[in-house]
Amino acid sequence: GLKVGFIGLILEKTKNTFDYKIKKKIDILDPLVVGKNWIKYLREKENCDLIILITHLGYDTDQVIARELKPDFIIGGHSHTTLTIEKKIGDTVIMQAGSYYRNLGHLTLNIENKKLESYKYRLYSVSSKYSEPDPEIVRILEPYEKEVKGKMDEKIFHLSEPLKTRPYKQNNKLYLFLCRNFEKATDADLALFNTKGIRESLPAGDITRRDIYNTLPFGNQAVKAKIKGYYLINDKGFYDYKGILKPDEYYWVVTNSYVAERSYLFTRYATEKYEMEKPVRDYIADYLRSSIADK
Structure with a gap:
């Protein structure tokens, strides 16, 4: 040969x-x-x-x-x-x-x-x-799947309509859904992160933690920072802001560690900044689960 x-x-x-x-x-x-x-x-x-x-x-x-x-x-x-x-x-x-x-x-x-x-x-x-899972790979993954299956397949929310991932597009309903629940979960004024980090759409019907993990596959840690409204308004990044931002007021903003390490909003303009206890996806999944439990 x-x-x-x-x-x-x-x-x-x-x-x-x-x-x-x-x-x-x-x-x-x-x-x-x-x-x-x-x-x-x-x-x-x-x-x-x-x-x-x-x-x-x-x-x-x-x-x-x-x-x-x-x-x-x-x-x-x-x-x-x-x-x-x-x-x-x-x-x-x-x-x-x-x-x-x-x-x-x-x-x-x-x-x-x-x-x-x-x-x-x-x-x-x-x-x-038209494809069947490889038996050897299934065998290797089986013990790990058994360990996490109960937690990952637990119902945590219900969606009446599908939310599709649309990177770089305005009025991104999935992005807004994730940001809104991330804000509530962390008691923040504003949430933002990179839309390309959203890798899967969410289907209509019952949503599991596994669905959230597939949508947000990167285990980026949550980061919270205090940033002046002026910088948020004038930032050239692409975000679907909600509500009115006042230039002279300060806002608590949450994001993931990937954005926090790269965006001037967090590296240069944040007056306070700290890494939170859990990854972004866990804050969102836990909050969605608790919102069902409260109903």
Whole structure:
């Protein structure tokens, strides 16, 4: 067979998405420089016959890498590009399978006499309707599922209509629903967080803690801060504010640790700030559960 070298490349700005405690320990270098050095090493020192890059850089950058670094194959991501037919630049083949588990990319290499004679790339549409859970994975997860099942599947609320996640859109009902209950749960004047952190819609009907965890999968801690209305009004971030904010008054604002570490509202303008006891999703889930119990 052939000796194949794999190289993973990721965007430098990915570091900005990490928790600050992790970010201090990590350096992410220019992917073109890193890729060039590793391709040279694998070809000259390890005598690799094929170089395959696994990238999270976006389709445009993949094309630049194909032209400049000339690997054999690039399996890319980040731009959510769906390539039903591979893109070939010189001798480099670029493949991307889109996003959100909608497709599965499959690359077949035909090796004869220790040489790559041909390849075949196919894109398959994926649906959970036609797939069965892997028995081995089910076996591994089973003890953990038993441990948390009672708490996670407990009914905590009832929705009369579905609330869909709509990142970057105004009048986002799901965002407003979560913020409103986050405010009440923490006795805050205002709640805000990044809409891209809301990963799943909430269905109509009974809502469980598991639903809230799927909607807010990141265990970001809740953070509370005192911020002047002037800065909230003039902040360029995108928030669906409710009510009237007065420039000279101070407001208690709750958010998650991800936003608190990155937004000037919290890093520069907060006169008081502290991390709360629980993650955001637990404050919301516990409050929803208590609101049912009180009825």
